[in-house]
């Protein structure tokens with residue numbers, strides 16, 4: 196999808212045929228999760244954000260094959276998208292599944308979920324909107340838990356089973372290797 200500007204917030208009415216609740220996946224990868232979830236929820240609009248072109252092309256191909264009018268992909272850096280392009284209070288959900296863990300200590304500053312993230316997410320979410328997280332990295336999960344616990348404007352909740360049941364590409368791979376994965380969800384108050 197071509198953006199009219201990458202310095203002004205998106206005009207959602209230009210991207211989608213219908214004004215429906217918006218959900219965003221940051222770092223959507225090959226987008227199996229997003230395509231399946233968008234197929235199951237024609238009453239919602241979805242944007243997949245991904246920095247790798249080849250992966251975004253897969254989203255595009257899968258979405259077209261499934262005839263989805265409610266799915267768009269944008270090739271851009273996730274935190275830039277969240278900070279500058281996603282209109283304030285516009286998203287009913289942010290899905291962040293298996294973000295790069297940056298396991299080396301000196302690289303941890305590259306992690307998407309850091310102490311600034313809850314405020315950014317809160318600004319992007321509509322009232323009652325939810326951040327859904329999954330990771331296989333226990334250290335990163337602890338960091339996620341700590342930064343969200345420090346935010347009084349987001350409250351921990353259970354991930355609904357119908358959502359947890361739709362696995363992502365990386366999750367399928369972890370499951371097949373017997374690697375344990377973790378998940379959490381936080382609702383904007």
Ligand SMILES: C[S@@+](CC[C@H](N)C(=O)[O-])C[C@H]1O[C@@H](n2cnc3c(N)ncnc32)[C@H](O)[C@@H]1O
Nearest residue numbers: 222223224245246247272273292293363364365
């Ligand atoms: C480990 S993969 C997980 C993909 C997918 N969520 C899944 O669970 O199958 C992380 C994905 O995030 C993308 N990514 C990493 N950092 C990013 C960033 N800062 N902005 C946008 N995409 C990013 C990577 O290219 C990769 O496709």
